[in-house]
Amino acid sequence: MTTTTRRRFGIAGAIVGAASAGVAAAALAKRYAVGRIRLRPDADADEPFGELGGRRRTFTTSDGVELNVELDGPDDAPLTIVFCHGYCLSLESWHFQRKDLREEHRLLLWDQRSHGRSQRAGSDDSTIDRLGEDLAEVIEAFVPGSCVLVGHSMGGMTIMALADRRPELFGDRIKGVALIGTSAGRLAEITLGLPALVSKVVHKLAPTTVSMLGRRGALVDRTRHAGSDIAFLITRYMGFGDSRNVSPTLVDFAESMIRATPTEVVADFYPALMNHDKLSALHVLDPVPTAIMVGDRDWLTPPDHSRAMAAALPRAQLTEVPDTAHLIQLERPGVINDALRDLVKRATGEAR
Incomplete structure (x- = not known):
C-alpha cells in the first residue's frame, strides 16, 4: 500500500469515525434528555391506564368488519354518551372521561375500524364516510334511546360524516355533539x-x-x-x-x-384525512347543543379550524384551552369532563 493510499484510508477513517462519534453523541444526549424527563415528578405514575374495563361487545358492520365496542356505566341511564377516538389512537384515549363519568352516565366507547382491538379493513374501506356509516350502525345496535356524540380529531370527522349521511338522526336520536381537537377540512x-x-x-x-x-x-x-x-x-x-x-x-x-x-x-387513512371536507354538513348540527374545544397550541388541528366550525354553527360554544395541544382530553381532562357534563345538561334540557 502506497503512502498516498494509506493517507486516503486514514482520512476516510477519520471522517467515518467523526461521523460515528457525532451520531453516538447525539444518541447519548437524547437518552440523557429523556432520562432527565423521566426523573421529574410524575402525577400519573400510578394511573391505571388501559385497565378500565367495561362490558365488551363485538359488532360486525354491514361490510363485514368486526368492531370492538365497550359499554360502561348504568345500563338504565336515559342517555348514552358515545365516544369516537382519533387517528392512530383507540378507545383507551378516553381514559379520564370514562373514569370520571362512568358512575353517573351510560358510556359507549368503540375502536374505529383498523384501530385498537377492531378488525383491520382494506385501504378502499378506510374512509371518513365509511367511519360515519360505522357510527350509525353502532348507534342503532347499542343505543336504546337518545345520545350525545363526542369526537376527538378523526372521531370528530366521523361525526361530521354521519351528519352528512344521516342528518335525520340529529335532533331525534342525537341530542348533543362535542367536537374536540378536530377539523371540517383543509388539513393539507x-x-x-x-x-x-x-x-x-x-x-x-x-x-x-x-x-x-x-x-x-x-x-x-x-x-x-x-x-x-x-x-x-x-x-x-x-x-x-x-x-x-x-x-x-x-x-x-x-x-x-x-x-x-x-x-x-x-397510510390507508392518511389520504382520507387530507381530503376530508364536511364544512357544508355542519349546519345539520345547529339544532342540537354543540361544544367545540381545541388547545391553543394544537398544530395538528389548529384553533383556526375550530373557529371556522364555530362560525358555521352560531349556537355552538367554542372553548380554546390555553397551553394545550392536540391530546386535549388527556392533557386537560378536567376541562373536557366539565364541558361534557354541561353539554349533557343542555342536551337533556332541550329534550325536556
Missing part, C-alpha cells in the same frame, strides 16, 4: 408549526412518503414496536402543549397507542 394546509416554506415542502413529500412506508409496513413496524426515545420526544412535543410539565407516564401511554397502530393503517 396546516403548517405543523413550521415556517411556511418548510411546511409546503413537508406537505408535498408527505403523501409519497406515507404511501412508501405503508408498502413496507411490516418492516417499519418491527422497529416501531420496540419503542424509542425519539417517539417519546415527538409525542411529548406534538401531543402536549405544556410539554415541560406533562407526566412521562401519560406520554408513554399516548405513544403506546400510536405505536400499536400498524403503519399500513396510518
Whole structure:
C-alpha cells in the first residue's frame, strides 16, 4: 500500500469515525434528555391506564368488519354518551372521561375500524364516510334511546360524516355533539408549526412518503414496536402543549397507542384525512347543543379550524384551552369532563 493510499484510508477513517462519534453523541444526549424527563415528578405514575374495563361487545358492520365496542356505566341511564377516538389512537384515549363519568352516565366507547382491538379493513374501506356509516350502525345496535356524540380529531370527522349521511338522526336520536381537537377540512394546509416554506415542502413529500412506508409496513413496524426515545420526544412535543410539565407516564401511554397502530393503517387513512371536507354538513348540527374545544397550541388541528366550525354553527360554544395541544382530553381532562357534563345538561334540557 502506497503512502498516498494509506493517507486516503486514514482520512476516510477519520471522517467515518467523526461521523460515528457525532451520531453516538447525539444518541447519548437524547437518552440523557429523556432520562432527565423521566426523573421529574410524575402525577400519573400510578394511573391505571388501559385497565378500565367495561362490558365488551363485538359488532360486525354491514361490510363485514368486526368492531370492538365497550359499554360502561348504568345500563338504565336515559342517555348514552358515545365516544369516537382519533387517528392512530383507540378507545383507551378516553381514559379520564370514562373514569370520571362512568358512575353517573351510560358510556359507549368503540375502536374505529383498523384501530385498537377492531378488525383491520382494506385501504378502499378506510374512509371518513365509511367511519360515519360505522357510527350509525353502532348507534342503532347499542343505543336504546337518545345520545350525545363526542369526537376527538378523526372521531370528530366521523361525526361530521354521519351528519352528512344521516342528518335525520340529529335532533331525534342525537341530542348533543362535542367536537374536540378536530377539523371540517383543509388539513393539507396546516403548517405543523413550521415556517411556511418548510411546511409546503413537508406537505408535498408527505403523501409519497406515507404511501412508501405503508408498502413496507411490516418492516417499519418491527422497529416501531420496540419503542424509542425519539417517539417519546415527538409525542411529548406534538401531543402536549405544556410539554415541560406533562407526566412521562401519560406520554408513554399516548405513544403506546400510536405505536400499536400498524403503519399500513396510518397510510390507508392518511389520504382520507387530507381530503376530508364536511364544512357544508355542519349546519345539520345547529339544532342540537354543540361544544367545540381545541388547545391553543394544537398544530395538528389548529384553533383556526375550530373557529371556522364555530362560525358555521352560531349556537355552538367554542372553548380554546390555553397551553394545550392536540391530546386535549388527556392533557386537560378536567376541562373536557366539565364541558361534557354541561353539554349533557343542555342536551337533556332541550329534550325536556
